[in-house]
Amino acid sequence: MKTQNTGIKKHRWLIMLLALFFLCGATETVFAENEAISIADVKQGLDTVWVLIAAFLVFFMQAGFGMVEAGFIRAKNTCNILTKNFLDFCMASLGFFLIGYALMFGDGNGFIGTKGFLLMGLEDTTSGLPLFAFWLFQAAFCGAAATIVAGGMAERMNFKAYLIYSFLISAIVYPIVGHWIWNSGGWLAAMGFGDFAGSTVVHTTGGIAALIGTMMLKPRIGKYGVDGKPKAIAGHNIPLASLGVFILWFGWFGFNAGSTIGAGDGFDIARVAINTNLAAALGGIGAMITVWFRFGKPDLSMAMNGALAGLVGVTAPCAFVEPWAACLIGLSSGVIVVFGVELLDKLHIDDPVGAVPVHGMCGIWGTLCVGIFGKAALGLSNEGFIYSGNPMQFGIQCVGSVATVVFVLVTMGLIFKMIDATVGLRVSRTEELRGLDIGEHGMESYSGFQIFSTT
Amino acid sequence: MKTQNTGIKKHRWLIMLLALFFLCGATETVFAENEAISIADVKQGLDTVWVLIAAFLVFFMQAGFGMVEAGFIRAKNTCNILTKNFLDFCMASLGFFLIGYALMFGDGNGFIGTKGFLLMGLEDTTSGLPLFAFWLFQAAFCGAAATIVAGGMAERMNFKAYLIYSFLISAIVYPIVGHWIWNSGGWLAAMGFGDFAGSTVVHTTGGIAALIGTMMLKPRIGKYGVDGKPKAIAGHNIPLASLGVFILWFGWFGFNAGSTIGAGDGFDIARVAINTNLAAALGGIGAMITVWFRFGKPDLSMAMNGALAGLVGVTAPCAFVEPWAACLIGLSSGVIVVFGVELLDKLHIDDPVGAVPVHGMCGIWGTLCVGIFGKAALGLSNEGFIYSGNPMQFGIQCVGSVATVVFVLVTMGLIFKMIDATVGLRVSRTEELRGLDIGEHGMESYSGFQIFSTT
Amino acid sequence: MKTQNTGIKKHRWLIMLLALFFLCGATETVFAENEAISIADVKQGLDTVWVLIAAFLVFFMQAGFGMVEAGFIRAKNTCNILTKNFLDFCMASLGFFLIGYALMFGDGNGFIGTKGFLLMGLEDTTSGLPLFAFWLFQAAFCGAAATIVAGGMAERMNFKAYLIYSFLISAIVYPIVGHWIWNSGGWLAAMGFGDFAGSTVVHTTGGIAALIGTMMLKPRIGKYGVDGKPKAIAGHNIPLASLGVFILWFGWFGFNAGSTIGAGDGFDIARVAINTNLAAALGGIGAMITVWFRFGKPDLSMAMNGALAGLVGVTAPCAFVEPWAACLIGLSSGVIVVFGVELLDKLHIDDPVGAVPVHGMCGIWGTLCVGIFGKAALGLSNEGFIYSGNPMQFGIQCVGSVATVVFVLVTMGLIFKMIDATVGLRVSRTEELRGLDIGEHGMESYSGFQIFSTT
Amino acid sequence: MKLIIAYIQPHKLEDVKKALAEANVGKMSVTNSLGCGAQMGFEESYRGIKFEVNLLKKVRLEIAVNEDFVQKTIDAIISSARTGEIGDGKIFVLDLADCIRIRTGEYGTEAIG
Amino acid sequence: MKLIIAYIQPHKLEDVKKALAEANVGKMSVTNSLGCGAQMGFEESYRGIKFEVNLLKKVRLEIAVNEDFVQKTIDAIISSARTGEIGDGKIFVLDLADCIRIRTGEYGTEAIG
Amino acid sequence: MKLIIAYIQPHKLEDVKKALAEANVGKMSVTNSLGCGAQMGFEESYRGIKFEVNLLKKVRLEIAVNEDFVQKTIDAIISSARTGEIGDGKIFVLDLADCIRIRTGEYGTEAIG
Numbered sequence A, B, C: 001m002k003t004q005n006t007g008i009k010k011h012r013w014l015i016m017l018l019a020l021f022f023l024c025g026a027t028e029t030v031f032a033e034n035e036a037i038s039i040a041d042v043k044q045g046l047d048t049v050w051v052l053i054a055a056f057l058v059f060f061m062q063a064g065f066g067m068v069e070a071g072f073i074r075a076k077n078t079c080n081i082l083t084k085n086f087l088d089f090c091m092a093s094l095g096f097f098l099i100g101y102a103l104m105f106g107d108g109n110g111f112i113g114t115k116g117f118l119l120m121g122l123e124d125t126t127s128g129l130p131l132f133a134f135w136l137f138q139a140a141f142c143g144a145a146a147t148i149v150a151g152g153m154a155e156r157m158n159f160k161a162y163l164i165y166s167f168l169i170s171a172i173v174y175p176i177v178g179h180w181i182w183n184s185g186g187w188l189a190a191m192g193f194g195d196f197a198g199s200t201v202v203h204t205t206g207g208i209a210a211l212i213g214t215m216m217l218k219p220r221i222g223k224y225g226v227d228g229k230p231k232a233i234a235g236h237n238i239p240l241a242s243l244g245v246f247i248l249w250f251g252w253f254g255f256n257a258g259s260t261i262g263a264g265d266g267f268d269i270a271r272v273a274i275n276t277n278l279a280a281a282l283g284g285i286g287a288m289i290t291v292w293f294r295f296g297k298p299d300l301s302m303a304m305n306g307a308l309a310g311l312v313g314v315t316a317p318c319a320f321v322e323p324w325a326a327c328l329i330g331l332s333s334g335v336i337v338v339f340g341v342e343l344l345d346k347l348h349i350d351d352p353v354g355a356v357p358v359h360g361m362c363g364i365w366g367t368l369c370v371g372i373f374g375k376a377a378l379g380l381s382n383e384g385f386i387y388s389g390n391p392m393q394f395g396i397q398c399v400g401s402v403a404t405v406v407f408v409l410v411t412m413g414l415i416f417k418m419i420d421a422t423v424g425l426r427v428s429r430t431e432e433l434r435g436l437d438i439g440e441h442g443m444e445s446y447s448g449f450q451i452f453s454t455t
Numbered sequence D, E, F: 001m002k003l004i005i006a007y008i009q010p011h012k013l014e015d016v017k018k019a020l021a022e023a024n025v026g027k028m029s030v031t032n033s034l035g036c037g038a039q040m041g042f043e044e045s046y047r048g049i050k051f052e053v054n055l056l057k058k059v060r061l062e063i064a065v066n067e068d069f070v071q072k073t074i075d076a077i078i079s080s081a082r083t084g085e086i087g088d089g090k091i092f093v094l095d096l097a098d099c100i101r102i103r104t105g106e107y108g109t110e111a112i113g
């Protein structure tokens, strides 16, 4: 209905009015034939374009996860982690299609959705978007939650166990948490819990699942000496990991800014995008400074973890905070991740790629930051602590974070126990020494390359 | 001044005319200050944005092809395949600019276009898009068709021969097939042949060209033992190949969903996108299950081929089918590709990266699926077989597929023969043993790395 | 409800009010259901979407630069260059947020901006975009300028020196040049200097900084024999470099086409995109032909540099020229880069990745091309030389190019001198021989791989 | 003087180095190698083709020692590298005619340590 | 006992292994190596600079055998690795003073096979 | 005949090859190796864990020569590889019982060059 907007000018008002009057009538008939240049269609088209592109970017993060995880482990297990990473996205697509979407976004109660299995019986649009576009965006998220765990449990987890786990987390566990928070009927949503793009839904879920899984799996052979001191097991391909981090950062723009589920007038998506970038950059800087001071060397692997930590941290608050706050959130996440890695090593929890510090710890921290730095004017239920001095929102964030942690610990703990009792969580010692690529897949990642590895 | 386009209707003409008259006056003055916010402009802007981004994604697939092809061959020929991959996109850009576009989209007869060489003498817009945007999208497709062949003929094809071939396929062979199907004046288009995003135009063409080329080239030295049994010649960099598959999948969203040539109200592009994703995921799962059952190991290289097979398969039907059908198409393509690889090995056709099974076989299969699962309500000429029980559309699909296969076999066969007679298709034995990187380019791909290769 | 914005003017309030009244009535009924769909909002939403996606693509170029630079140097310095590449984007984000944006786009005089530190005190929108979106796009550009230098000075530059340098170039030097050209108040902008997407602002700045830096650093140990003859120091990972080139090309679509700062009706962005692609393709072809003729081998590394050269060359003129001219610009840039590499080797300026020929020389050449092939009808101040025979625009381009070269030579020369005097520009001989990865970061890029390197 | 060549399992290298250090043997050269012996290989499969891999990764040590260190060195290697399973490796002892330290130009037994 | 070191063309490894197996020589160690010999190298060029590469890829075999296997081993290698072209390689034979099996601690000729 | 094994610094390889060529020794085999000797290693750190790396990259040369070339070869290596710093490397000389050229089947001193 554009003709009206274009405004009206000057004299000849009477005729204008007439014109307008008829145009309103006319355009209706016009659109009937002309296949719809209606502003609402264009807007929906634009929103769909935005969310689909964001979905593509989130999908691409899968490659980023794969490269980071592969690069940070030893060559002999590379093929294995890549297979896990590849298949879990496939499984997540399937599981989220069959069951997950229904549990997460289907109507139901505050705890779980019960409608929309196989996407059947749903309306054509949701949140102003074609259902299929909305589904794709959400399915890509689901894949991300699943793959986070692969990194923490890398280099020793049984392949079949992984397949079972990844189907269960993406079809059931993740959707339930998501239902609480992102379904308007969810109990945490009803409380006013704020998790814009998933610090809790995706990252805490993935990170805590990685934590319990990693603890149950036990450390890799040779990771801790007889004296209990951790030994370095260096990643085999830093350029690959570095590429992966860039891909993740790139994809994260879609992850966060796409969570607006529409382009709007551009202000929201722009704010989310700048916050995402600043938090990542400051996360990298924060981790670099911390690691340099503590260990005397500017360790790239930590700086990259720092950028990811910043991204995870800003994921929940990205729409609710100002750029300066995003800087602080990023910086603090970067610092946290370094101490997190150290802490895990002290506790003898062997997490080869840092999945727990990055996704678990910074996921929680980011969720809390919503309560600290969030602004009601930007759509949050309550003003954040630093503005209002009122810990209300912070409290809500704590509730949501704790509930998620507990739920994931319990369900994933049970799932891993069950898997361990049936197919077994861990590969044999010989297989671990020789590498899972040969043991599980009978192939090498770098055929022909001379690789000298004594671990 | 788009108001005119919106058309004028029927009765009430007098008043309409008056209205229009004044609007024109009104809008003119408005635009003078406001620089043109007309809905038609915004819509065209949006469509252009969508198609350009899709074109960028399709372009990026070139990187995906390069990485997959490189990763699946031996290190000593890596530089060679990357050069081929890189240059064929350059050549395709040039060839499609000079000749290809005219042959494909220019007016002409049902068989070939004859107008628009160098993009001269064409209208500014086509299909509601700026010509240049449309060209870029189509040029990126053309590059894809050319590069498919590189993989099948890898590790032994003369570099000059490749350059000649790649110019000819992208400037002539591909555009002719494209003209039949995607030019509204093409004879297959006129029949109601449905190939939404190119299972036939791009993939069958590329895959069949790879088939005839590979057959004429003969297997690599050492691929088949004296007893005729195939030997494994393992790919040298699985992480690279894995990254390539993710890039292809990512780019394929543009490939398929961009083929709408516009954003519309979002429904079509969303359906295409979800179908693309489900088919890829199920393709991966299908191939994984098949290979695991048949060979006892979950072979990542096959699973990745399966995802690509699913993508190729769904390329033709992606806009015409429901998500559940996309799942089936993907799954079946994943199964087909495993048996296809085995079959070729039995026939002693040595296709190092699986170009023929993935693009050739699944391209044909996907084309046929249009006739099976396609829905008239989604824009297909006739209802698919499973809905109507009427094999009409299926028949049309067969005709188009067979015509393309025959045409490509004949033309590419002649082209390869000609090339063989002049510059020679295959490198010398010494060169092949030492590697084409040194033989053709005088450089190594991994300078300094110790690579131990006995093949 | 943007209808108001579209402006209604002044007096004649009665008629206006009436009109508005009706309009509101009309639109309300439509919009009431539709939650505020005004065309101006949608347009701004679309422009923001376009520019943000372009910004994401430009961000992703950082990965491309990293991979190209890493691939073209030796394995032992890979981690170091990746750390530099990673951190300089982080530093650029921070520096451009704190200071750079204000100096570049803030109001001030013709030479430098003085408002908008920390983005404070600025309007919400700029150039019709949300400020934050505009900032992100520009910040990504800033990161690119900084990272270009890393390649030229690779394999021997002190890490701390790099950090200091990268903060200074992105916070001060680059923004000042940018202010001259891209701030409407800048002195070169006022002259009618045309640099659409930054051949001068980004590439000349980066390339000339690399030149002076590389000259001051001196060649790598072993690069020139006692007889003065250059020795080849081969890149260690050509597939990585090749991937990087594809990523850069991919990102460059955002770099150039996003510089429209909006989608418009699609014509401009389509022209920019096609020109970008043709120039890249022809650059690759041009360099390949040249290197093949001169050195007898089709050298992939040169062809890839050629594509980048074509991209750099077309960056300034991409919006002002016709596709055929983009072809010529690309082709000539491809030729220039080969001779540029040779020339530097003759002058004993050791630029491991070709940063100076690609970004410096072709940045200047592209800037001049605006004056040769640019068209006034496409938005340039004066008609280009080949159309008008009038060297006016060419002269302006020379002025801008020379001014930038001189400014960068002087400021960066001083900065590098200062750094050399304090922390030192170059690492020690032992460190250089052993590799900067171990010397500076205490880690290896390819742990476990046997790398045999005698340089 | 003798030149001792030992093939061991890769993951035993750290232990062997420690044992040698305790036996006062600090100098050695290490290479990676592929070994074919009594130890069975494993099967790989690539794109539907199975193949036997019977070259297994080993680490090769080369240690030049004076006569009085020969037995100590051998014992240190055996004690630290033995697991009792097939594939533990072999030690070969060669006569070393001469040894020269490049840095100083010293010859013979002086140059070894 | 003798230690036989053979340098062969990489693509001949499979044939040589088969020939050795037929001669009942099943144990060996394989390394990659770069060889400089009568065989001409090739020219590479990188970014406009040409350079001669005269270290060619070879495979190095190390085989410890008892005296009565020496000739058989040599013959098996020659027959399977020879193409008659320059670059076919060399065989070096060294006296082996001793041989120890790490797993069992056996010494001498017992330990070789 | 002797088999000379030399460990040198990697960046000295070009110089050593040149010196050997001047001494008319053109044939050799080169491998990369990790050396543990008097030269101190360095410290790496990965994700907050420091560790000592004491295996340093070396290049290993294997050169079979006739008796009258032994000293020339040794001298050429010493003169070209010496820097006077720790880590310059070692040369080991072994008796070579026999040598065979695969291409021709020649034995002994004929086959070496």
Ligand SMILES: Nc1ncnc2c1ncn2[C@@H]1O[C@H](COP(=O)(O)OP(=O)(O)O)[C@@H](O)[C@H]1O
Pocket (backbone or CB within 6 Å): D007, D034, D035, D036, D037, D038, D039, D056, D058, D085, D086, D087, D088, D089, D090, E027, E028, E029, E030, E062, E063, E064, E065, E101, E102, E103, E104, E112, E113
């Ligand atoms: N005769 C030999 N010549 C050369 N290398 C040998 C020989 N015997 C064993 N080796 C090396 O020792 C390794 C271990 O040998 P293997 O026979 O598997 O061990 P074990 O004797 O403990 O059963 C082999 O992989 C090979 O590298």
Ligand SMILES: Nc1ncnc2c1ncn2[C@@H]1O[C@H](COP(=O)(O)OP(=O)(O)O)[C@@H](O)[C@H]1O
Pocket (backbone or CB within 6 Å): E007, E034, E035, E036, E037, E038, E039, E056, E058, E085, E086, E087, E088, E089, E090, F027, F028, F029, F030, F062, F063, F064, F065, F101, F102, F103, F104, F112, F113
């Ligand atoms: N004197 C030598 N010392 C060490 N290695 C040698 C010697 N002669 C030959 N080789 C090795 O054998 C390989 C083949 O030698 P070459 O002279 O090319 O073969 P041919 O004797 O058949 O002509 C060389 O590349 C090198 O690795």
Ligand SMILES: Nc1ncnc2c1ncn2[C@@H]1O[C@H](COP(=O)(O)OP(=O)(O)O)[C@@H](O)[C@H]1O
Pocket (backbone or CB within 6 Å): D027, D028, D029, D030, D062, D063, D064, D065, D101, D102, D103, D104, D112, D113, F007, F034, F035, F036, F037, F038, F039, F056, F058, F085, F086, F087, F088, F089, F090
């Ligand atoms: N006894 C030995 N056995 C085996 N290799 C040795 C021995 N001594 C030295 N090497 C080799 O020589 C290299 C240089 O030795 P090093 O003691 O550092 O040099 P230098 O004697 O000049 O001080 C070592 O890294 C190692 O590869």
